[in-house]
Amino acid sequence: xxxxxxxxxxxxxxxxxxxxxxxxxxVRDLFEQVVxxxxxxxxxxxxxxxxxxxxxxxxxxxxxxxxxxxxxSTNAELAVMTADEQFLNDREAWAWLTTMQVALRSIxxxxxxxxxxxxxxxxxEMRARVQALQQLLFSLAECF
Amino acid sequence: xxxxxxxxxVIDREKLETKRPWNVVxxxxxxxxxxxxxxxxxxxxxxxxxxxxxxxxxxxxEGRAIVWSGQRERAETYCVKLQVSGLMCTIEQER
Numbered sequence: 001x002x003x004x005x006x007x008x009x010x011x012x013x014x015x016x017x018x019x020x021x022x023x024x025x026x027v028r029d030l031f032e033q034v035v036x037x038x039x040x041x042x043x044x045x046x047x048x049x050x051x052x053x054x055x056x057x058x059x060x061x062x063x064x065x066x067x068x069x070x071x072x073s074t075n076a077e078l079a080v081m082t083a084d085e086q087f088l089n090d091r092e093a094w095a096w097l098t099t100m101q102v103a104l105r106s107i108x109x110x111x112x113x114x115x116x117x118x119x120x121x122x123x124x125e126m127r128a129r130v131q132a133l134q135q136l137l138f139s140l141a142e143c144f
Numbered sequence: 145x146x147x148x149x150x151x152x153x154v155i156d157r158e159k160l161e162t163k164r165p166w167n168v169v170x171x172x173x174x175x176x177x178x179x180x181x182x183x184x185x186x187x188x189x190x191x192x193x194x195x196x197x198x199x200x201x202x203x204x205x206e207g208r209a210i211v212w213s214g215q216r217e218r219a220e221t222y223c224v225k226l227q228v229s230g231l232m233c234t235i236e237q238e239r
Contacts (some may be wrong), residue, residue, distance in 0.1 A: 001215065011174040038221045051227065051232070052234060053220060053221070053223050053224065053227070053234060053235060054234065054235050054236070055234055055236075056236065056237070057162075061220060064221075064224050067215060067224050068227055068228055070229050071224070071225075071228040075228065084167075088159065094187070097180070097183070097229075098184075098228060098229045098230055099230075100230075101176065101180055101184075101229060101230025101231070102228075102229075102230040103230075104175055104176065104229075104230065105175070105176065105230045107175075107231065108173060108174070108175045113174060114153075114173060114174070115174055116174045116180050117176045118174070119175065130175055132177075134175065134177050137176075137177050137180050138177045138179055138180070141180045141182075141183045143178070144183045144186070144187070
């Protein structure tokens, strides 16, 4: 992957994806994992997609839970469908950003990286994975 | 008579409980880039860049920030939107 400018907002309004094949593989895998995690309660990321809305209640509103599941899946599926595109419209670029952010949070929750200390103590491979995702997110956020 | 008074007190307390606003709370995490938080606040709430940056810095320094207050249903809707965007978010009723 290039160091920066992985995504560029063009004059015609579309977002250009400047990832090499390795970068494409990385994001495709993340997008597919979010789709799988939303569908499969046994997936290691599933719990991080089901966090409480109102922790003071034993159960959240079923309609709110369904809405969250539906919107998360819609974004992730759109991201999977456009994973090989060179240009993204606004809706597609937003689906990429939110799905990458959901994946990053899931990695953090699953691996207990919930404080700066824990992140610093994690192994080099994990830190590299997190940094690669942060770089992608940082570059895409600049397009909004 | 006594019973009526108690009933009235209960109803009054319930009205007060219902009137207290619900807060949408965003929690800090060590991995989310700051610029991503700002972009998500802008998209979900339509706040100005300054307000989004201020809220993001509050989350960063204080561990949490109340990003919206009001009716429970709307708070729940905003919370879901923020969770779908990948932020750590909950709702709570103002004390």
